[in-house]
Structure formats: C-alpha cells, structure tokens
Amino acid sequence: MAKRPNFLVFGKPNIGPEEIAEVVATLASGWIGTGPKVEKFESMFKKYANSRYALAVNSATAGLHLALKAVGIEQGDEVITTPLTFCSTANVIIHCGGTPVFADVDKDTWNIDPDEITKKITPRTKAIIPVHLHGRPCNMRAILKIARKHNLFVIEDAAHAIETVYHGKKVGSIADITVFSFYATKNITTAEGGMVTTNNKKWADMIKVMRLHGLSHDAYKRYSVKTFKHYQAMLPGYKYNMTDLQAAMGIQQLKKISSFAKTRKKHWLRYNDAFKDMPELILPAKDEEDTTHARHLYAILTVPEKLDIDRDRFVEELIGLNIGTGIHFFPVHLHPYYQTAFGYKRGDFPNAEFIGDRILSLPLGANLTKTDINDVIEAVRFIVNRHRK
Numbered sequence: 001m002a003k004r005p006n007f008l009v010f011g012k013p014n015i016g017p018e019e020i021a022e023v024v025a026t027l028a029s030g031w032i033g034t035g036p037k038v039e040k041f042e043s044m045f046k047k048y049a050n051s052r053y054a055l056a057v058n059s060a061t062a063g064l065h066l067a068l069k070a071v072g073i074e075q076g077d078e079v080i081t082t083p084l085t086f087c088s089t090a091n092v093i094i095h096c097g098g099t100p101v102f103a104d105v106d107k108d109t110w111n112i113d114p115d116e117i118t119k120k121i122t123p124r125t126k127a128i129i130p131v132h133l134h135g136r137p138c139n140m141r142a143i144l145k146i147a148r149k150h151n152l153f154v155i156e157d158a159a160h161a162i163e164t165v166y167h168g169k170k171v172g173s174i175a176d177i178t179v180f181s182f183y184a185t186k187n188i189t190t191a192e193g194g195m196v197t198t199n200n201k202k203w204a205d206m207i208k209v210m211r212l213h214g215l216s217h218d219a220y221k222r223y224s225v226k227t228f229k230h231y232q233a234m235l236p237g238y239k240y241n242m243t244d245l246q247a248a249m250g251i252q253q254l255k256k257i258s259s260f261a262k263t264r265k266k267h268w269l270r271y272n273d274a275f276k277d278m279p280e281l282i283l284p285a286k287d288e289e290d291t292t293h294a295r296h297l298y299a300i301l302t303v304p305e306k307l308d309i310d311r312d313r314f315v316e317e318l319i320g321l322n323i324g325t326g327i328h329f330f331p332v333h334l335h336p337y338y339q340t341a342f343g344y345k346r347g348d349f350p351n352a353e354f355i356g357d358r359i360l361s362l363p364l365g366a367n368l369t370k371t372d373i374n375d376v377i378e379a380v381r382f383i384v385n386r387h388r389k
C-alpha cells in the first residue's frame with residue numbers, strides 16, 4: 001500500500017487565528033498572570049458545564065489534588081478509582097497521604113464497574129474517582145447510589161469528558177466535584193490547564209484559596225486594587241493558578257467546542273463503519289441510551305487469537321506507515337511504583353489488564369481531514385490483512 005508522505009501526529013492541537021490573536025492581545029495588555037481572562041474563561045465555563053462554580057487551575061492533576069484536599073482526604077483515607085486511567089488520577093490520592101484502591105473495569109464499556117467498587121469499600125473509604133474513559137460516561141446512577149449509601153464523596157476525572165452528557169445532565173454538574181483537562185492533546189486545550197467545577201460554595205472557596213499559596217485573595221485583586229490591604233496565608237496552599245495567556249486560548253477554544261465535537265463524531269463513525277466486519281479488532285461499545293459520548297479517543301483492541309502480532313507490534317507497524325497512535329492506558333497498578341509500593345501484580349484486575357494489553361488509540365482530532373482518516377483506515381486494514389492468522 002502507499003504510505004502517507006508525512007507522519008500523522010497523534011493528538012495534535014487545533015489552534016486557529018482566533019486563539020493566536022487573543023494570546024497576542026493578552027501579551028500586549030500588560031497583564032499575563034491570573035487576571036481578567038481567567039475570570040472570563042471561568043464564567044464561560046460554568047455556563048457551559050452548568051455548574052455554580054468553575055475554578056481554573058494549571059492542570060487537571062492540580063485540580064484533582066485540590067478537589068481531594070477540599071473534601072478532606074488525608075493520611076489513612078482510601079479513595080477508590082479505576083486502574084485503567086492515566087497515573088495522575090491515582091498519584092494525587094498519594095499526594096494527600098491517602099491510599100489509592102483500584103476497582104476493576106467493565107469488560108465492554110472499559111469504565112469502572114460499580115459492583116467492583118462495592119467490593120472495595122472499607123471503613124476507611126472516603127471517596128470515589130470515576131474516570132469517564134475516552135469520553136464515555138461511567139455508570140453514574142450506580143456510583144452515586146453507592147456513594148450516598150456509604151457516605152462517600154464523588155470526584156469525577158473528566159479529563160476526557162468535557163462534552164459528555166449523562167441522562168440529561170452535563171458532566172460537571174453531576175458529582176460533588178468535577179475536574180477537566182486542557183492538556184495539549186485534549187478536546188480543547190490551553191497548552192497546560194484544568195478546570196474544577198462544583199455547586200458547593202465551601203469547596204469552591206477552599207479551592208480558590210489553595211490554588212494560590214493559600215492567600216486570602218487572588219493575585220489580580222491584590223495588585224489591581226487601589227486601596228492597600230494585607231493578604232495573608234490562610235493555609236499552606238499550592239501554586240496551581242492558571243495564567244491569562246492560557247485562559248486566552250481557552251476562551252477561543254471553548255467557542256469552537258461544538259464544531260470540534262461534530263468533526264470528531266464524523267471521524268468516529270467513519271472508523272466504526274470501516275472496521276465493523278473485522279473480527280481481528282474489538283471496537284468501542286455502543287453509546288448508552290440518552291448519553292452523549294465526548295469522543296475524546298477512538299480506541300480499538302487487537303484480538304491476539306486472530307492476529308500473528310501483538311498490540312505493541314501493531315503500533316510499530318502503524319508508525320512504520322506514518323500513523324501516530326497512543327495507548328490509553330497501560331493499567332496504573334502495573335506501573336513499577338504501584339507494584340512496589342502497594343504490592344499490586346498482574347492478575348489483580350483481569351479486565352483492566354485484558355484491555356490494557358490489547359488497546360490502542362487511533363488519531364481522532366478535529367483538525368484531521370477525511371483523507372487523514374482514510375489513511376488511518378487503509379493502514380489498519382493493511383496490517384490486519386497481512387497478519388491475519
């Protein structure tokens with residue numbers, strides 16, 4: 001087959017002249033730190049997410065850390081999450097002195113299985129962090145029911161789920177606290193950045209203080225007011241604030257969110273259609289009724305019984321054909337630190353391992369053309385045909 005002339009970069013951001021103009025205007029404005037652009041981005045975002053509060057931070061990881069601090073996670077507490085996620089979902093639990101406890105995923109949806117959560121609850125369990133993997137909503141009805149019964153906080157890792165809607169409710173308005181990511185590869189980006197949403201004033205106030213050194217007021221207000229005032233550390237806070245340069249990008253990206261989503265959905269359906277008759281691949285599950293999938297990542301599983309190569313070799317062959325891919329994810333419990341510190345081993349979470357061994361993500365960005373998607377389809381078909389057992 002004819003190889004693409006250039007490498008198709010996986011997860012390339014979609015930046016237009018509007019983002020560039022807003023960033024340049026911010027640079028020229030004389031204020032590049034946390035200020036009016038951040039405030040504007042937050043107010044746009046809380047409307048979008050349908051939440052009472054939206055607090056910008058410098059990453060989703062920082063946001064998850066602050067969310068856990070806000071609900072009071074501390075030494076000795078256990079927090080239940082999925083092993084099939086990015087390591088930072090679990091790392092932040094450790095940052096609070098807590099213990100990450102994994103609950104296996106559902107084999108079809110690849111999301112945390114509520115029955116597995118129930119099995120992991122102990123008197124020390126304080127919170128659950130569901131991750132809406134690839135943009136598919138978790139079974140929030142079951143998760144919220146478990147949380148109410150056992151008095152647990154629910155903090156959503158919505159790094160993939162900015163556009164996700166669950167039975168009429170926007171992700172960001174369902175759980176106690178929700179955290180979004182604007183990392184470079186995410187559905188919208190600020191290069192680095194995140195947003196925390198909640199309807200709880202106490203948590204919103206705490207996060208506001210903790211994200212900027214624990215000071216009683218934020219920097220913009222400190223330096224722009226004309227009257228002198230002391231600003232004091234209320235807590236030993238963190239340096240997790242977003243800058244106006246980042247917010248300038250976010251403001252323009254958020255305006256484009258539905259057009260990006262439309263394009264990614266088209267690509268998604270094209271992949272589904274192209275691969276539907278290939279028993280060598282397992283495709284993403286159908287969408288649950290009355291939900292909107294954010295279509296952040298299109299991942300397939302390779303079926304080792306039907307191919308003479310494994311997933312890693314499949315990825316290498318795709319790269320050889322100039323197609324970039326990603327693995328989302330290598331299960332967290334199998335990372336060296338987690339094996340050493342917590343004694344986790346292969347066999348502990350069979351479904352997450354089954355998926356983690358077979359999964360690979362295909363390019364899905366809104367800046368990809370129909371030709372790009374066709375190149376990916378051709379490459380996948382070529383590899384499958386060549387390696388069919």
Ligand SMILES: *Cc1c(COP(=O)(O)O)cnc(C)c1O
Nearest residue numbers: 059060061086159181182183193
């Ligand atoms: C990207 C990602 C994060 C971390 O986001 P940052 O903004 O890079 O900190 C957390 N969880 C999941 C599932 C992610 O994909």
